[in-house]
Amino acid sequence: MNVVLSAEDISRALTRISHEILERNHGSSNLVLLGIPTRGAHLALRVAEIMANIEGTTIPCGTLDITLHRDDLRLRPPRSIMPTLIPQSGIEGKDVVLIDDVLFSGRTIRSALDALGEVGRPKTVQLAVLVDRGHRELPIKADFVGKNLPSSLDQSIRVSLTEIDGRDEVVIENRRQS
Amino acid sequence: MKHLLSIEDMNVQDAIGILDTATELSRINDGQMKKLPTLRGRTVVNLFAEDSTRTRISFEAAAKRLSADVINFSAKGSSISKGESLKDTAMTLQAIGADAVVIRHSASGAAQRLADNQWMSGAVINAGDGTHEHPSQALLDAFTIRKHLGKGSGDLQGLHVAIVGDILHSRVARSNVLLLALLGAKVTLVAPPTLLPIGIDKWPCTVSYDFDSVLPYVDAVMMLRVQQERMTELFFPNAREYSRYYGLNSERMKSLKPASLIMHPGPMNRGLEISAEVADSARSVITEQVSNGVTVRMAILYVLLAGAPLDVGSI
Amino acid sequence: MSTKYVLKSVVLPNGDKRDIAIEDGVITSISQSFTPDSHVVINTDGSRVLPGLVDLHTHLREPGREDAETVLTGSRAGAKGGFTALSAMANTSPVADTAGVVEQVYRLGQAAGYLDVFPIGAVTKGLLGESLSEIGSMADSVARVRIFSDDGNCVFDPLLMRRALEYVKKFGGVIAQHAQDPRLTIGAQMNEGEISARLGLKGWPAVAEEAIIARDVLLSDLVKSRLHICHVTTAGGVEIIRWAKQRGINVTAEVTPHHLLLTDELATTYDPVYKVNPPLRTSDDVHALREALSEGIIDIVATDHAPHPVESKECEWQEATFGMLGLETALSIVQKTMVDTKLMSWGQVADRMSFAPARIGGYVNQGQEITVGTVANLVVIDPAKNWQVDRDLTMSKATNTPYHGLTLPGVVTHTFYKGQATVIDSVVQEIGDVQ
Ligand SMILES: [Zn+2]
Numbered sequence: 001m002n003v004v005l006s007a008e009d010i011s012r013a014l015t016r017i018s019h020e021i022l023e024r025n026h027g028s029s030n031l032v033l034l035g036i037p038t039r040g041a042h043l044a045l046r047v048a049e050i051m052a053n054i055e056g057t058t059i060p061c062g063t064l065d066i067t068l069h070r071d072d073l074r075l076r077p078p079r080s081i082m083p084t085l086i087p088q089s090g091i092e093g094k095d096v097v098l099i100d101d102v103l104f105s106g107r108t109i110r111s112a113l114d115a116l117g118e119v120g121r122p123k124t125v126q127l128a129v130l131v132d133r134g135h136r137e138l139p140i141k142a143d144f145v146g147k148n149l150p151s152s153l154d155q156s157i158r159v160s161l162t163e164i165d166g167r168d169e170v171v172i173e174n175r176r177q178s
Numbered sequence: 179m180k181h182l183l184s185i186e187d188m189n190v191q192d193a194i195g196i197l198d199t200a201t202e203l204s205r206i207n208d209g210q211m212k213k214l215p216t217l218r219g220r221t222v223v224n225l226f227a228e229d230s231t232r233t234r235i236s237f238e239a240a241a242k243r244l245s246a247d248v249i250n251f252s253a254k255g256s257s258i259s260k261g262e263s264l265k266d267t268a269m270t271l272q273a274i275g276a277d278a279v280v281i282r283h284s285a286s287g288a289a290q291r292l293a294d295n296q297w298m299s300g301a302v303i304n305a306g307d308g309t310h311e312h313p314s315q316a317l318l319d320a321f322t323i324r325k326h327l328g329k330g331s332g333d334l335q336g337l338h339v340a341i342v343g344d345i346l347h348s349r350v351a352r353s354n355v356l357l358l359a360l361l362g363a364k365v366t367l368v369a370p371p372t373l374l375p376i377g378i379d380k381w382p383c384t385v386s387y388d389f390d391s392v393l394p395y396v397d398a399v400m401m402l403r404v405q406q407e408r409m410t411e412l413f414f415p416n417a418r419e420y421s422r423y424y425g426l427n428s429e430r431m432k433s434l435k436p437a438s439l440i441m442h443p444g445p446m447n448r449g450l451e452i453s454a455e456v457a458d459s460a461r462s463v464i465t466e467q468v469s470n471g472v473t474v475r476m477a478i479l480y481v482l483l484a485g486a487p488l489d490v491g492s493i
Numbered sequence: 494m495s496t497k498y499v500l501k502s503v504v505l506p507n508g509d510k511r512d513i514a515i516e517d518g519v520i521t522s523i524s525q526s527f528t529p530d531s532h533v534v535i536n537t538d539g540s541r542v543l544p545g546l547v548d549l550h551t552h553l554r555e556p557g558r559e560d561a562e563t564v565l566t567g568s569r570a571g572a573k574g575g576f577t578a579l580s581a582m583a584n585t586s587p588v589a590d591t592a593g594v595v596e597q598v599y600r601l602g603q604a605a606g607y608l609d610v611f612p613i614g615a616v617t618k619g620l621l622g623e624s625l626s627e628i629g630s631m632a633d634s635v636a637r638v639r640i641f642s643d644d645g646n647c648v649f650d651p652l653l654m655r656r657a658l659e660y661v662k663k664f665g666g667v668i669a670q671h672a673q674d675p676r677l678t679i680g681a682q683m684n685e686g687e688i689s690a691r692l693g694l695k696g697w698p699a700v701a702e703e704a705i706i707a708r709d710v711l712l713s714d715l716v717k718s719r720l721h722i723c724h725v726t727t728a729g730g731v732e733i734i735r736w737a738k739q740r741g742i743n744v745t746a747e748v749t750p751h752h753l754l755l756t757d758e759l760a761t762t763y764d765p766v767y768k769v770n771p772p773l774r775t776s777d778d779v780h781a782l783r784e785a786l787s788e789g790i791i792d793i794v795a796t797d798h799a800p801h802p803v804e805s806k807e808c809e810w811q812e813a814t815f816g817m818l819g820l821e822t823a824l825s826i827v828q829k830t831m832v833d834t835k836l837m838s839w840g841q842v843a844d845r846m847s848f849a850p851a852r853i854g855g856y857v858n859q860g861q862e863i864t865v866g867t868v869a870n871l872v873v874i875d876p877a878k879n880w881q882v883d884r885d886l887t888m889s890k891a892t893n894t895p896y897h898g899l900t901l902p903g904v905v906t907h908t909f910y911k912g913q914a915t916v917i918d919s920v921v922q923e924i925g926d927v928q
Binding site for chain 2: 065067068069073074075076077078079080081082083084085114118
């Protein structure tokens with residue numbers, strides 16, 4: 001087990017991502033942040049808070065659950081549906097930033113794009129992730145990355161957040177040999 | 179959960195899980211009822227050995243909104259009505275590759291028979307079996323009550339619901355008593371003594387013969403359909419007398435608390451158990467029960483079908 | 494010349510251990526130590542011998558429903574269960590309401606040769622409850638019918654019941670009543686109570702049985718005739734019979750093995766193998782029935798063996814027919830519920846399953862004390878052995894046993910009918926080959 005991001009690293013990465021998003025989008029006026037439950041939702045709230053401090057205004061922030069759009073439902077035990085909470089502003093014509101903890105195969109994001117399509121038609125969709133561990137199976141790429149963590153497939157990346165896990169850290173560990 | 183046969187088989191977590199799933203589904207849909215890809219490639223068979231267009235349409239809409247393939251096997255012209263055995267029908271469904279069978283049947287226990295035997299491997303959803311249970315109706319009723327009077331989540335602790343009418347022959351009443359009690363609500367059954375089963379003292383509810391003494395205290399009143407033929411079976415003297423004591427009319431409605439809901443699983447006998455003014459009044463949530471029915475049945479299909487089959491471990 | 498047998502060291506109903514020799518159809522010797530000559534020696538050390546069991550309530554289905562059971566297959570099932578006499582219920586097709594039908598059934602029994610088949614005659618023509626059947630000619634036929642019953646239906650009309658009771662006095666007959674008020678049991682599916690309310694199955698109140706029992710003991714008292722109550726199932730029914738017996742009313746009663754063991758809880762499976770008429774009742778009733786059988790308020794055990802083809806049970810509860818198999822498991826169930834629980838001795842088992850039913854039916858050479866010179870109708874049971882019920886191994890044509898998979902005490906190892914071994918080492922013999 002190896003800690004690859006400390007609490008401080010995470011905080012710094014989120015601050016940087018927040019700045020990058022604002023810069024790319026020329027401010028926050030047309031932005032909507034949507035976190036992918038569970039951890040992405042908390043990251044989105046943190047990014048929104050950082051941005052609010054920078055911009056001096058609240059940023060519309062919500063959650064987008066992708067469960068109903070997953071293509072691997074039949075392969076796993078039943079999962080419960082997490083809340084999808086779209087801010088009052090809606091997403092029509094907005095610059096939507098999807099926020100998740102780890103970018104891996106890209107299938108989650110594909111599902112998220114489908115789920116987003118049910119909600120409305122944004123002007124642009126961008127992707128921000130805390131960790132990009134590679135091994136993409138779909139032509140998907142993140143616009144904002146906290147840290148690139150090249151990893152092998154028999155390793156697993158575990159993101160802990162204070163809101164859920166009691167502390168902030170990202171660890172990389174070797175999977176049990178099976 | 180592999181099947182939905184009876185509320186008796188459920189625990190609080192199962193019940194709240196379905197209600198919460200339905201809450202999320204209703205939020206996503208938000209009235210637009212767009213199609214979701216969730217059950218693409220799954221086959222749901224509606225096996226209706228007893229006529230019930232309402233329930234069948236509701237399950238059909240639910241399955242289709244989740245992109246499942248739906249096959250309707252309805253009473254008229256189906257092999258069941260021609261005396262084909264339940265076993266043969268089940269084996270046909272197995273051969274078709276049904277992932278779930280939604281069964282409505284006039285025999286109590288038919289759904290359980292289908293699930294207990296090794297005739298087919300799919301999930302069995304009881305859409306009403308004889309005078310036994312109608313679990314999806316109870317779930318949609320609980321969902322409707324929770325939405326209006328509950329915290330919108332969690333259980334129904336602190337609420338008091340009256341169920342009025344032909345309890346003896348009502349699968350809706352059986353399922354509702356069990357589910358509402360499971361969710362912590364207080365239930366009072368109101369009926370003439372002839373329409374209450376022997377052995378009801380063991381149910382998790384109270385019983386009253388006097389509608390007027392119960393009405394002022396309840397948060398929701400659920401009216402049950404009374405069939406005309408009960409009269410010839412000596413359960414009550416005539417429709418007028420039934421109505422006088424157990425019908426909900428505008429005069430009676432006045433004694434209800436202001437926020438109380440009026441419910442009915444349909445189809446209604448306007449003028450018998452419920453008057454037209456009451457059914458169409460502002461506090462009636464009867465049409466909303468119908469739309470909630472689709473959402474709750476989506477949740478049921480999701481919970482039973484979306485994951486890997488229960489006998490296959492996660493990978 | 495028939496085979497001679499000796500049962501070595503077998504325990505008699507009174508507890509004595511003896512050797513019993515059988516020759517030419519009768520018991521020829523009962524001694525401490527018998528020296529066999531050309532006898533087949535059967536080592537029955539540790540086993541018990543009882544007089545051949547007599548069933549007063551069997552549905553053999555022939556004529557009419559030979560797909561469910563025939564006199565031959567039912568006889569083999571009876572032999573396997575230790576019976577040497579069965580009473581064939583009248584609800585066949587055609588109904589056993591004429592001398593012709595009862596003689597046919599009687600002769601089929603003789604031809605099968607495994608045990609005595611005594612036909613029961615219908616009380617009313619076609620079991621319709623409207624007019625008396627030809628009771629006199631059935632009594633005078635070669636079948637010598639003494640028991641009359643509309644079983645399956647209740648003789649509901651009180652006047653008709655009174656007349657029937659009076660009519661059979663002429664030859665010392667008895668009316669065996671299936672006590673079920675038809676108006677109180679329209680569409681009924683199971684015992685009415687907590688379970689039926691929960692399952693949404695139409696209830697069958699105890700009073701539907703008790704009201705008829707009460708009425709009929711009073712009628713029996715009025716006309717001073719013999720009444721037999723089939724398959725009593727309720728504690729209340731027991732109380733009425735107790736009261737009637739105290740008053741000296743000439744009433745006898747039977748209980749089935751399944752009502753001594755099973756309860757209405759089993760209906761929660763919705764498996765129609767537990768659907769039976771009269772229905773399984775509550776555990777309170779079961780205890781009252783056991784108590785009553787032990788006291789002798791209920792006189793006998795009768796199987797109500799009711800074979801049905803698979804399709805009649807492999808369906809929804811409401812669609813299924815009533816009835817369950819009983820012949821091959823009866824003695825084991827009685828051991829389990831009455832002997833192993835210390836409610837009854839083996840001597841009492843001999844009474845309830847052989848002496849008393851033979852006496853009620855007036856059956857000759859059945860239900861006799863085991864003594865030298867009597868006809869060798871005997872059953873040997875090893876009470877220490879267990880066996881597992883397997884519906885695929887029944888002698889009966891049907892498979893609707895509610896005990897499938899259950900382990901029961903007491904294995905019937907041998908049955909002798911008129912000195913001939915119909916069962917040896919628990920295997921039913923081919924009677925035709927032996928003769
Ligand atoms: Zn009977």
